[in-house]
Amino acid sequence: MALLQIAEPGLSTAPHQHRLAVxxxxxxxxxxxxxxxxxxxxxxxxxxxxxxxxxVVHYRGDGGVDIxxxxxxxxxxxxxxxxxxxxxxxxxxxxxxxxxxxMPYVFEETPGMLRLRTVRGSKSPVEISADILRALRARAxxxxxxxxxxxxxxxxxxxxxxxxxxxxxxxRLAGLHVLRLxxxxxxxxxxxxxxxxxxxxxxxxxxxxxxxxLSILKLTRGVFEVLATNGDAALGGDDFDHRLYCWALDQSRxxxxxxxxxxxxxxxxxxxxxxxxxxxxxxxxxxLASNEEVDLNIGRETFFEMTRPLVQKTLAPIRRAxxxxxxxxxxxxxxxxxxxxxxxxxxxRAVAEFFGQAPLTNLDPDKVVALGAAMQANALAGNRRxxxxxxxxxxxxxxxxxLETMGGLSEKIVPRNATLPIARAQExxxxxxxxxxxxxxxxxxxxELVADCRSLARFELRGxxxxxxxxxxxxxxxxxxxxxxxxxxAREASTGVETSITVKPSYxxxxxxxxxxxxxxxxxxxxxxxxxxxxxxxxxxxxxxxxTARALETDGELLGTTERAAIEHEAAKLKALAAGGDAPAxxxxxxxxxxxxxAFAARRMDRSIRSALAGHKIEEL
Amino acid sequence: xxxxxxxRAAAHVANFLGKRGKGLGIRLGVKTSxxxxxxxxxxxxxxxxxxxxxxxxxxxxxxxxRKSLVYLDGTELDYVREGLNEGFKFDNPNARxxxxxGESFNx
Numbered sequence: 193m194a195l196l197q198i199a200e201p202g203l204s205t206a207p208h209q210h211r212l213a214v215x216x217x218x219x220x221x222x223x224x225x226x227x228x229x230x231x232x233x234x235x236x237x238x239x240x241x242x243x244x245x246x247x248v249v250h251y252r253g254d255g256g257v258d259i260x261x262x263x264x265x266x267x268x269x270x271x272x273x274x275x276x277x278x279x280x281x282x283x284x285x286x287x288x289x290x291x292x293x294x295m296p297y298v299f300e301e302t303p304g305m306l307r308l309r310t311v312r313g314s315k316s317p318v319e320i321s322a323d324i325l326r327a328l329r330a331r332a333x334x335x336x337x338x339x340x341x342x343x344x345x346x347x348x349x350x351x352x353x354x355x356x357x358x359x360x361x362x363x364r365l366a367g368l369h370v371l372r373l374x375x376x377x378x379x380x381x382x383x384x385x386x387x388x389x390x391x392x393x394x395x396x397x398x399x400x401x402x403x404x405x406l407s408i409l410k411l412t413r414g415v416f417e418v419l420a421t422n423g424d425a426a427l428g429g430d431d432f433d434h435r436l437y438c439w440a441l442d443q444s445r446x447x448x449x450x451x452x453x454x455x456x457x458x459x460x461x462x463x464x465x466x467x468x469x470x471x472x473x474x475x476x477x478x479x480l481a482s483n484e485e486v487d488l489n490i491g492r493e494t495f496f497e498m499t500r501p502l503v504q505k506t507l508a509p510i511r512r513a514x515x516x517x518x519x520x521x522x523x524x525x526x527x528x529x530x531x532x533x534x535x536x537x538x539x540x541r542a543v544a545e546f547f548g549q550a551p552l553t554n555l556d557p558d559k560v561v562a563l564g565a566a567m568q569a570n571a572l573a574g575n576r577r578x579x580x581x582x583x584x585x586x587x588x589x590x591x592x593x594x595l596e597t598m599g600g601l602s603e604k605i606v607p608r609n610a611t612l613p614i615a616r617a618q619e620x621x622x623x624x625x626x627x628x629x630x631x632x633x634x635x636x637x638x639x640e641l642v643a644d645c646r647s648l649a650r651f652e653l654r655g656x657x658x659x660x661x662x663x664x665x666x667x668x669x670x671x672x673x674x675x676x677x678x679x680x681x682a683r684e685a686s687t688g689v690e691t692s693i694t695v696k697p698s699y700x701x702x703x704x705x706x707x708x709x710x711x712x713x714x715x716x717x718x719x720x721x722x723x724x725x726x727x728x729x730x731x732x733x734x735x736x737x738x739x740t741a742r743a744l745e746t747d748g749e750l751l752g753t754t755e756r757a758a759i760e761h762e763a764a765k766l767k768a769l770a771a772g773g774d775a776p777a778x779x780x781x782x783x784x785x786x787x788x789x790x791a792f793a794a795r796r797m798d799r800s801i802r803s804a805l806a807g808h809k810i811e812e813l
Numbered sequence: 814x815x816x817x818x819x820x821r822a823a824a825h826v827a828n829f830l831g832k833r834g835k836g837l838g839i840r841l842g843v844k845t846s847x848x849x850x851x852x853x854x855x856x857x858x859x860x861x862x863x864x865x866x867x868x869x870x871x872x873x874x875x876x877x878x879r880k881s882l883v884y885l886d887g888t889e890l891d892y893v894r895e896g897l898n899e900g901f902k903f904d905n906p907n908a909r910x911x912x913x914x915g916e917s918f919n920x
Contacts, residue, residue: 195893195900198829198839199856230829231857239897335897 215565221401296451379564392525823871838874
């Protein structure tokens with residue numbers, strides 16, 4: 193028989209109409225599923241009371257699949273078919289993944305995402321993630337005694353569109369209805385903000401297994417707004433393990449280890465790292481399959497010293513996020529710590545030093561994201577009453593979205609850090625007379641030149657009625673949904689012809705590239721501005737020369753020979769200038785040509801008016 | 814006439830109320846719906862209404878409106894665990910039969 197939970201006043205549902213919704217933290221190292229029960233967010237546990245599901249999938253030779261704790265043992269016995277940290281491969285190609293040489297898998301490079309060859313055949317990261325999600329779904333349905341209405345799944349704030357799409361695809365494959373993808377730091381803020389009823393500006397420092405995110409959030413009267421996000425998609429607790437692993441290899445002077453031994457050493461490295469958070473010293477002792485023995489001892493300070501650069505690496509994104517939000521460290525009222533790696537004392541110390549205050553740690557850093565996601569899922573499924581404690585969640589896009597315009601310039605339509613969901617429209621026009629089609633190139637990035645931005649998609653609008661240059665009005669609308677996925681549409685005003693595209697972005701931007709694009713956008717703003725000014729002047733010169741040439745062709749007889757020669761002289765001068773790189777000089781040339789053609793333009797105007805009026809009586813007009 | 818909680822159920826309710834941070838107690842009731850005619854209602858309560866009966870069971874205020882009390886008299890609410898699932902269970906002497914899911918009953 194079904195067991196009942198206590199509902200909020202006036203909210204008990206009719207039989208068979210419970211909307212069971214869960215929040216899922218699909219993590220690099222561990223995953224969790226949580227739900228709101230009796231008004232309180234709780235993580236769902238297995239028979240042994242364990243909340244964490246290790247994000248490990250083992251494909252067995254007999255056709256079975258083990259997930260989580262059941263798959264842990266197989267990391268040693270069958271490393272090739274036991275996939276850990278699959279999140280790092282989501283939406284990624286082979287060249288994007290760091291430390292690939294230390295991984296025991298057989299990779300296959302395929303267009304788009306990489307694949308892994310296992311005993312159960314070729315598997316994409318999406319399929320492997322779906323297996324983890326399926327296990328979480330089964331646990332939730334067993335715990336809640338019914339089918340799930342939907343789930344909120346969290347992703348790092350830094351995930352690009354390809355990675356978000358891959359996560360959604362995995363959920364669909366696992367038979368989950370995705371209510372929303374939620375940024376992990378935002379979910380943590382939901383958990384903290386609601387539980388503590390806090391107001392003010394907060395920073396969320398999320399050092400997970402494989403990713404680092406820093407978000408600046410503003411909480412006012414139950415409204416969450418993300419002011420800025422920044423981070424490093426390839427920095428996490430795994431990197432600390434890896435440093436320790438490299439140190440052990442170096443110290444023990446053993447031969448390059450086999451896949452199995454490498455895994456064994458890595459597991460030991462993780463255990464030693466965790467031990468060093470609570471004790472001053474830890475033994476690093478492993479017996480390898482080759483019968484060699486690694487027998488080392490490491491002190492806490494040695495470990496802190498070797499991983500200091502990693503901790504320092506997390507500070508740069510904090511500075512960038514603060515700058516984006518227009519804030520300084522003193523403005524931050526509290527710092528929320530998320531992710532198991534934030535238990536390391538030197539990480540806590542560095543963060544405390546940077547912000548000049550002790551970070552908040554009163555919720556379990558491993559669970560806080562899942563709990564926040566569960567609260568969001570509960571609200572989205574309609575299990576909360578609208579009214580007094582109603583709350584709204586605002587999120588932002590990490591990189592500006594724009595269109596390529598003439599001259600290879602990027603026109604930003606949706607600025608970076610704009611709140612989601614968002615729709616922005618801008619009007620564009622034709623560049624040439626009689627132009628009937630227009631190509632759109634959607635780009636993502638902070639730089640002024642398209643060549644420096646990331647290309648997302650291209651599409652064309654056809655069927656524009658022939659008009660003179662500049663007369664057509666084409667309205668381009670950018671729409672980014674609550675999951676951060678983009679659709680772009682273009683519509684010609686007079687005929688209503690329309691075309692649109694949903695961006696399934698060309699993937700393949702590496703983590704470093706994302707970071708570089710942001711950095712370059714800020715560092716190179718001055719140069720970019722100069723380049724943009726030059727391109728704009730060159731375009732203007734080109735447009736004026738074309739118009740002048742056309743006018744000379746059609747109405748040349750209105751000019752005397754000297755007048756014509758003077759215009760042609762200025763035009764030739766401008767043409768030469770435009771080929772060079774001196775923006776102010778081109779500007780002067782444009783002004784000179786415009787001035788000398790003034791009288792000509794006036795005469796042309798008179799003639800066209802005369803011809804328009806010829807043969808008409810004044811009353812007819 | 815009375816409606817009671819088992820000790821275990823009362824402990825869980827106290828815990829949930831504590832975490833919720835507000836509320837007088839819980840409301841038990843019946844609604845006419847579901848596959849067998851009537852369905853149980855179980856909610857937190859922030860204020861009692863005029864036609865409510867208030868019972869005290871192991872220190873927890875249990876509120877039932879008069880109309881529902883007719884169908885709930887003698888009911889004991891228990892908290893049970895079945896596999897991974899746990900929650901409240903109505904033990905109602907008035908219910909003659911239940912639907913398979915146990916969320917709906919008739920008298």
